[in-house]
Amino acid sequence: MSWEPDEMMSVAAARELRDVTACFVGIGLPSTGANLARRTHSPDLVLVYEAGAVGAKPPRLPLSIGDGMLGETADYIAAVPEIFNYWVQPGRIDVGFLGAAQIDRFANINTTVIGDYDHPKVRLPGAGGAPEIAASCGEVIVIVRQSPRAFVETVDFITSVGHGDGPGSREKLGLIGNGPTKVITDLGILEPDPETCELVLTHVHPGVEADQAREATGWELKVADDLVTTDPPTDEELRELRELVAAR
Amino acid sequence: MSWEPDEMMSVAAARELRDVTACFVGIGLPSTGANLARRTHSPDLVLVYEAGAVGAKPPRLPLSIGDGMLGETADYIAAVPEIFNYWVQPGRIDVGFLGAAQIDRFANINTTVIGDYDHPKVRLPGAGGAPEIAASCGEVIVIVRQSPRAFVETVDFITSVGHGDGPGSREKLGLIGNGPTKVITDLGILEPDPETCELVLTHVHPGVEADQAREATGWELKVADDLVTTDPPTDEELRELRELVAAR
Amino acid sequence: MRTHAEITSLEDAVADLVHDGDIVALEGFTHLIPVAAGQELIRQRKRDLTLVRMTPDIVYDQLIGAGCARKLIFSWGGNPGVGSLHRFREAIQTGELEIEEHSHAGMANRYVAGASGLPFAVMRGYNGTSLPEHTDTIKPIACPFTGEQLTAVPALGLDVGIIHAQQADRQGNVQLWGQTGVQKETVLGAKRSIVTVEEIVDELVPKPYAVVLPRWVVTRVCEVPGGAKPSYAQDYYDRDNDAYKAWDAISRDKEKFAAWLETL
Amino acid sequence: MRTHAEITSLEDAVADLVHDGDIVALEGFTHLIPVAAGQELIRQRKRDLTLVRMTPDIVYDQLIGAGCARKLIFSWGGNPGVGSLHRFREAIQTGELEIEEHSHAGMANRYVAGASGLPFAVMRGYNGTSLPEHTDTIKPIACPFTGEQLTAVPALGLDVGIIHAQQADRQGNVQLWGQTGVQKETVLGAKRSIVTVEEIVDELVPKPYAVVLPRWVVTRVCEVPGGAKPSYAQDYYDRDNDAYKAWDAISRDKEKFAAWLETL
Numbered sequence A, B: 001m002s003w004e005p006d007e008m009m010s011v012a013a014a015r016e017l018r019d020v021t022a023c024f025v026g027i028g029l030p031s032t033g034a035n036l037a038r039r040t041h042s043p044d045l046v047l048v049y050e051a052g053a054v055g056a057k058p059p060r061l062p063l064s065i066g067d068g069m070l071g072e073t074a075d076y077i078a079a080v081p082e083i084f085n086y087w088v089q090p091g092r093i094d095v096g097f098l099g100a101a102q103i104d105r106f107a108n109i110n111t112t113v114i115g116d117y118d119h120p121k122v123r124l125p126g127a128g129g130a131p132e133i134a135a136s137c138g139e140v141i142v143i144v145r146q147s148p149r150a151f152v153e154t155v156d157f158i159t160s161v162g163h164g165d166g167p168g169s170r171e172k173l174g175l176i177g178n179g180p181t182k183v184i185t186d187l188g189i190l191e192p193d194p195e196t197c198e199l200v201l202t203h204v205h206p207g208v209e210a211d212q213a214r215e216a217t218g219w220e221l222k223v224a225d226d227l228v229t230t231d232p233p234t235d236e237e238l239r240e241l242r243e244l245v246a247a248r
Numbered sequence C, D: 001m002r003t004h005a006e007i008t009s010l011e012d013a014v015a016d017l018v019h020d021g022d023i024v025a026l027e028g029f030t031h032l033i034p035v036a037a038g039q040e041l042i043r044q045r046k047r048d049l050t051l052v053r054m055t056p057d058i059v060y061d062q063l064i065g066a067g068c069a070r071k072l073i074f075s076w077g078g079n080p081g082v083g084s085l086h087r088f089r090e091a092i093q094t095g096e097l098e099i100e101e102h103s104h105a106g107m108a109n110r111y112v113a114g115a116s117g118l119p120f121a122v123m124r125g126y127n128g129t130s131l132p133e134h135t136d137t138i139k140p141i142a143c144p145f146t147g148e149q150l151t152a153v154p155a156l157g158l159d160v161g162i163i164h165a166q167q168a169d170r171q172g173n174v175q176l177w178g179q180t181g182v183q184k185e186t187v188l189g190a191k192r193s194i195v196t197v198e199e200i201v202d203e204l205v206p207k208p209y210a211v212v213l214p215r216w217v218v219t220r221v222c223e224v225p226g227g228a229k230p231s232y233a234q235d236y237y238d239r240d241n242d243a244y245k246a247w248d249a250i251s252r253d254k255e256k257f258a259a260w261l262e263t264l
Helices: A005-015 A029-039 A068-073 A080-088 A130-136 A169-173 A210-215 A235-246 B005-015 B029-039 B068-073 B080-088 B130-136 B169-173 B210-215 B235-246 C010-017 C035-043 C058-065 C086-093 C104-115 C183-188 C241-252 C254-263 D010-017 D035-043 D058-065 D086-093 D104-115 D183-188 D241-252 D254-263
Strands: A022-025 A046-049 A095-098 A113-115 A120-123 A139-143 A180-184 A188-192 A199-204 A222-229 B022-025 B046-049 B095-098 B113-115 B120-123 B139-143 B180-184 B188-192 B199-204 B222-229 C023-026 C049-053 C069-074 C098-101 C120-123 C139-142 C149-154 C158-169 C174-176 C190-201 C211-213 C220-223 D023-026 D049-053 D069-074 D098-101 D120-123 D139-142 D149-154 D158-169 D174-176 D190-201 D211-213 D220-223
Touching: A005 A029, A005 A139, A005 A180, A005 A235, A022 A029, A029 A046, A029 A095, A029 A139, A029 A235, A080 A130, A080 C104, A095 A130, A120 C086, A130 C104, A199 A210, A210 A222, B005 B029, B005 B139, B005 B180, B005 B235, B022 B029, B029 B046, B029 B095, B029 B139, B029 B235, B080 B130, B080 D104, B095 B130, B120 D086, B130 D104, B199 B210, B210 B222, C010 C035, C010 C190, C010 C220, C023 C035, C035 C058, C035 C158, C035 C190, C049 C058, C058 C069, C058 C086, C058 C241, C058 C254, C086 C241, C104 C120, C104 C149, C104 C183, C120 D120, C158 C183, C183 C190, C183 C211, C241 C254, D010 D035, D010 D190, D010 D220, D023 D035, D035 D058, D035 D158, D035 D190, D049 D058, D058 D069, D058 D086, D058 D241, D058 D254, D086 D241, D104 D120, D104 D149, D104 D183, D158 D183, D183 D190, D183 D211, D241 D254
Parallel strands: A022 A046, A022 A095, A095 A139, A139 A180, A199 A222, B022 B046, B022 B095, B095 B139, B139 B180, B199 B222, C023 C049, C023 C158, C049 C069, C069 C098, C158 C190, C190 C220, D023 D049, D023 D158, D049 D069, D069 D098, D158 D190, D190 D220
Antiparallel strands: A113 A120, A180 A188, A188 A199, B113 B120, B180 B188, B188 B199, C120 C149, C139 C149, C158 C174, C174 C211, D120 D149, D139 D149, D158 D174, D174 D211
C-alpha cells in the first residue's frame, strides 16, 4: 500500500511506544500515533490526557484532549492539578509527545510567539502542558513537519526546554526527564548526538534523500554516518491507522 | 428530668451551634454536642470530620472520626489533605470543637505532653487536627472538665494556640480565625474578656457556685459581674441526647 | 453567614455578582464550559475584566472580541482541533489586550493556592523557559530543607468563579462529573461564585469521579439547560464539533464577528 | 520499567520490599488500616524501622512493643475511643523511641509533597505552637509575592508505602473507596509499595469517592481478606470495637503483651 507523509509520521511515532508503560498524549498526530500503538503492538499502553483521563482506551480519535469518550474509557479520571502535580511532575510518565512551531538544533521548542513577545508577528496558542512535559517525562518525542521556518537557528521563545544550550544544560536546570530523544518529521527522524546534544538526522523515510532534510532545516544539519531508511509502514499499520482515522 | 454533668456539657455545646453553617467535629463530647444540635434546632448543620466526611448525618454516635457511617451519610467525602488544605486552612469552617488536657488563662491548649517534652511525665496523644482548627476555624469551642490539673497557670506545651499571651497575639501570629470564644466545662462556661482575652467565668450550670469553679482553676479565676446560670437541659434536649447516646 | 446557595436567574446572578474591573474565571477543561454565562457577561456589557482561564476558547474569543476584557491570564489559547482564535490573536498582536501567561501546571497550581487560602504554590517548572522573563508572577523559591531551587506562583485572587455543572439540588449543593478540570478550585478560590447547571434535582446521587461543591461555598446556582453548548456535558449532550469549526470563519472576519455580536 | 503490579503473597512482599532501617508508612485513617501487613513486619522481625503514620493506633502499638521501630513520625497516637496506647506511651516516656511530631495538616502536606515529587510543601500552620521548638522538620518560609510568613514541611522520603484496599484487578490496578485518607499519597510518595486487598476481581467497577491506583505505580498486590481487621473495610466488614477495647488490657501489661506476641 502507498501512504501519505503524515501517515509515515504517525506510524513512526507509534513504533517508538514499544515497551513504554505510560504516555502523555496531545491532540493531532501524537494522539494518532499513541492510539495506533495501543491498537497494534502495545495494547496495555496507558494513555494519559491532560484533562484528566488516565488509561483512556478511545475507540476513535478524540475530538479534544477532554473528549467525553476519554473519561468514559479511562481507568480513572484525575483532576487537572493532580495530573500535573502527582503524575507529570514526579516523572511518572515515560513518554511525552510534543509538537512545535519552531525547534532549534538542541530541540528547544517554541509554541508561544513568532517575533518579539511584546509585538508579535504571529501569536501562537502558548505553553499548555508542554513545559512540564518537556521537563519531567522520561523522554520526549517531538512530532513536527520539517521546514526552514520550523527548524530554526534560534527559537524566538523557549516554551519547552529540549537540551538547552547543550551537554549538562538539563542537569543544571534541575529537569528530571531525559528530554527529547527523537524528533519525528515528514522526512525522517532526528536524534540528539549523545556527546553534543545536537540533533542529527539518523533516519530518512522511504523515498527521502538526506539533502531534502538538509534543505528543510534552518541550520547546517548533521547527518549520521550510519543513516538508515525507516521501514515503510506495513499493511497492518496502515490498515489500523486508516480505520482509526475513519472512525468518527 | 435530672441530668449528669456530661449531659449538661453536651447540651451547652449543642446550644452554641445555633445559626452555624459548618462545624468541625472530633469524637467524644464535641461529637455528641454537634449531633444533638443537628437533631434539635439545627437540622441543616454541616458536620465535617477530619477523616473526610463533609455533611455527615450519622444516625448514631460514631465510633471513630472515620466511622463508615459518616462517609455513607455524607454530602461528600474529601481526601484528608483536601480537608485540611481546602476546608480548614482557608477558614471555611465556622466552629471547631477542641478538647484539652491542659488549658491556660488565655485558652492555649496542651494535648501533647505533661512535664518536659524530652522526659515526659505523661505522654498524651499529640496534636492531631487541633493546631490548624484552632488557627483557622471561625471560632473555637473548648470542651473540658474543670479541675486544677487541667486549668493551669502555664501549659507544659502549646499544642493549639488560644489567645497566645493576650490581646493582639493571634493577629501577630497570622491566625485567621477568632480563636476560642467559649470554654464549656462541667461547672459552667468561660469566655475570653474582650479587652484582656483572659478567660472569665460567665455562666455557671444550675446548682454550681462560682467558688466551685474558682477552686477547680489553677489561676485566680475572674468571674463576670453579670454571672448567669445556664438554662437547665430541657426535657426535649435530654430525650434527644439520651436517644443519641443509646443508639449503637 | 452563608448557609445555602441562592437559586436565581443567570441574568440576576451576573448583574449582582460581576462588577466592571473584576478578576473573573470561567473554567471547564473542554468539558462543561460555561458558555451561556460567558455570553451573559457580553450581553450585560461588562468591561475592564481580568479574565482568567487555562484554555481560553471560543467563548473567550467572544468576550475579548466584544471588548469585555482588559487583561487575560491563561496558559493555552486556541480553538482546539480547529486552529486559532482570531479575536484573541488580533487583540494580543495589536497590544489591545494585556496578557499574563503561564503553563497549565502553573495555572493549575495558582488555582490550588487560591482554594487553599495560601498566597502562593510551589512547583518544579519553568526552569530554562522564556516564560519567567515575560511573566512577573513566576518567581524562584528555595527549599528550606534541601536548598533546591523551585518555582513559586501566586494565588489568582479571583473575585468571581464561574462554572457549569450537571446538577444541583434545591439547597444549592452542586455535583459535576466526568473530566472536572480545575472547577472545584475555581469556586473555592473565588470570593463569589456562579454555577450554571443542566438541571436542579431533588437529590444528588453520588457518581464516580464527581466533584461535589457543598451549598455553603456556592453563591448562586442558575438552571441553564444547554449552558455548556457547543462544548459537552457528560450524560446530557455531546460536543458540537461543527460549531467549533464554524466559529473560525466568524472570528476571522471583523464584520462577521460584529454581525454575530448583534444576534447575541 | 514497571508495567504491572506483581501479585504475590504478603509474606513474600514484606520479605522482598521491606529492609531493616527503612522508612515505612502504613496508612488508613480509621478505615482500611493495613493491620495484617503490619503484623507481617513483626513476624519477620524487621528492625530499626522509621515508622510513619498520622494516627498510630493498635497495630503501631504492636510494632513498637515488638521492637520493630527506631523512630516514629506521627501526628496523633491513641486508641481511638478507648484511651492510650501503652506500648507507644511507655516507649516515648522511657526515651526508647525517637519521635518526630507534627499536626495532621503537617503530615498530610508531607505526604502531598512526596506524591508531587517536591522536597517540601507550604502551609499556614504551627505559628505560636510549641511544635517547631521540638520538631526540626518545621521551618518558616516567606511568600515571594506578599512576604507573608508561612510554614514549610519536607516530603517524607518513604522507602515503602503500605495500604489496604477493597479490590485490585489481575493487572494490579487498585481501587479503594469510602474514607480514603492519605492512601493515594502513601503509595505515590514511596519508592516501593505494598497493597493488601480484600479481593482480586476481574474488573474494577468505578465507585463514588474512590481512589484508583493504576497498576504501574503499585509494586505488589497481595490478596489478604480481612487484612484490615479489627478496623473496617467498607462494604466488606465493620469495625470490631470490642477488639479495640480488649487491646487496652493487653497493651497495659508487659507480660500480657509478650504472651500476645507469642501467639502472632
